[in-house]
Amino acid sequence: MMAYLDYAGLGRLRPPAVDAMRQALTDVLPHGSAEIGQIFPARRRARAAMATLLDCAVEEIAFVPNTSTGLQLVADGLDWRPGDEIVVFDQDFPANVHPWRALIERGVRLSWVPMRDGGYQLDDIAAAITGATRLIAVSHVHFATGFRVDLDAICALAARTGALVCVDAVQSLGALPLSLTDTPVDFLAAGAHKWLCGPPGTGVFFCRRDRLPLLRLPGGWFGFEGANDMFTEGPGHLRYDLRPVRTAARVEGGMYDVLGLVGLAATLAELADIGMDAVAGRVRELTGRLRTGLVEAGCRVHGPPNANTWSGIVGFTHPAVAGVAFARELVVAGIHVSHPDGIVRVAPHYWTDDSEVDALLTAVTRRLS
Numbered sequence: 001m002m003a004y005l006d007y008a009g010l011g012r013l014r015p016p017a018v019d020a021m022r023q024a025l026t027d028v029l030p031h032g033s034a035e036i037g038q039i040f041p042a043r044r045r046a047r048a049a050m051a052t053l054l055d056c057a058v059e060e061i062a063f064v065p066n067t068s069t070g071l072q073l074v075a076d077g078l079d080w081r082p083g084d085e086i087v088v089f090d091q092d093f094p095a096n097v098h099p100w101r102a103l104i105e106r107g108v109r110l111s112w113v114p115m116r117d118g119g120y121q122l123d124d125i126a127a128a129i130t131g132a133t134r135l136i137a138v139s140h141v142h143f144a145t146g147f148r149v150d151l152d153a154i155c156a157l158a159a160r161t162g163a164l165v166c167v168d169a170v171q172s173l174g175a176l177p178l179s180l181t182d183t184p185v186d187f188l189a190a191g192a193h194k195w196l197c198g199p200p201g202t203g204v205f206f207c208r209r210d211r212l213p214l215l216r217l218p219g220g221w222f223g224f225e226g227a228n229d230m231f232t233e234g235p236g237h238l239r240y241d242l243r244p245v246r247t248a249a250r251v252e253g254g255m256y257d258v259l260g261l262v263g264l265a266a267t268l269a270e271l272a273d274i275g276m277d278a279v280a281g282r283v284r285e286l287t288g289r290l291r292t293g294l295v296e297a298g299c300r301v302h303g304p305p306n307a308n309t310w311s312g313i314v315g316f317t318h319p320a321v322a323g324v325a326f327a328r329e330l331v332v333a334g335i336h337v338s339h340p341d342g343i344v345r346v347a348p349h350y351w352t353d354d355s356e357v358d359a360l361l362t363a364v365t366r367r368l369s
Contacts, residue, residue, distance in 0.1 A: 003356035008347035011197035015047025017263035049268035070205035075099035075216030118303035119147035141171035145303035146313030220253020234341025
């Protein structure tokens with residue numbers, strides 16, 4: 001049998017998305033402008049569904065190709081001054097480090113939070129924040145160990161000095177509930193190709209409404225109010241003195257991935273039908289089984305086993321074989337995992353069958369003999 005346990009790497013595109021995209025490819029896009037209007041509404045549906053998923057305003061949602069693009073909008077968009085500090089996290093994924101390191105040449109300083117036992121401690125985060133801290137750049141879930149930070153606590157720490165909070169949510173969105181009404185982060189970015197099980201090349205950027213004026217954002221032609229008037233008001237109405245769109249959608253600019261948004265709208269609709277509480281409950285059940293089984297087999301499970309820090313990721317090392325080698329053995333055997341940072345990373349989802357987890361645990365114990 002095949003066991004797919006790599007949703008932290010690439011989620012399997014869900015059947016509703018496949019069906020919707022196939023229909024768009026066969027019934028709409030081959031006809032060009034004659035039929036494309038049929039699928040334009042998918043972006044509106046996706047935006048509404050994403051706002052519901054994140055419990056925020058529709059106006060605070062924009063679609064981007066990936067997490068990196070969303071984070072770069074913040075790094076490039078804020079008016080940085082020499083002496084500004086950014087809190088970053090040791091061993092974080094490069095996508096949430098490179099944009100901030102690039103600001104060093106502009107006089108910005110980085111303050112690093114150390115990783116301890118696969119996670120981060122609030123005391124260390126608090127110690128990294130000073131009066132000069134402009135922004136905290138944090139990943140909601142660590143890509144290798146699966147450690148989940150307490151975003152509410154980080155927002156509270158940031159509020160003491162007026163620092164902004166920018167979140168890389170690619171390893172949590174679609175697996176864990178997150179209310180941006182309750183958790184007041186300022187910016188968030190996440191690709192849809194992992195836990196959202198959406199089309200690769202689609203993703204979301206959240207910008208809190210009152211933070212939008214802080215960003216200098218790229219403006220494609222459709223990022224301006226009244227951009228479409230040139231098609232309705234006749235000759236002589238091609239104007240350039242238009243105001244930028246006053247929503248996060250300003251960053252979307254011009255033509256977008258219409259096919260990808262068709263698929264994303266479909267997968268978000270399925271997720272809404274299931275409900276995030278049900279999804280998170282199932283993910284927690286499966287990762288709990290994995291942790292217990294791996295520890296019983298003598299494996300080292302990375303990341304603190306705290307009820308408040310769990311996620312959809314379980315990282316481990318086998319007592320008898322190196323992580324990368326064992327991960328490759330598992331993949332050859334049809335058990336799909338990954339091995340970031342030399343750790344075997346197992347990432348089940350709501351759709352994972354119990355037999356898939358059993359297959360992994362059997363392979364782990366068999367390798368001990």
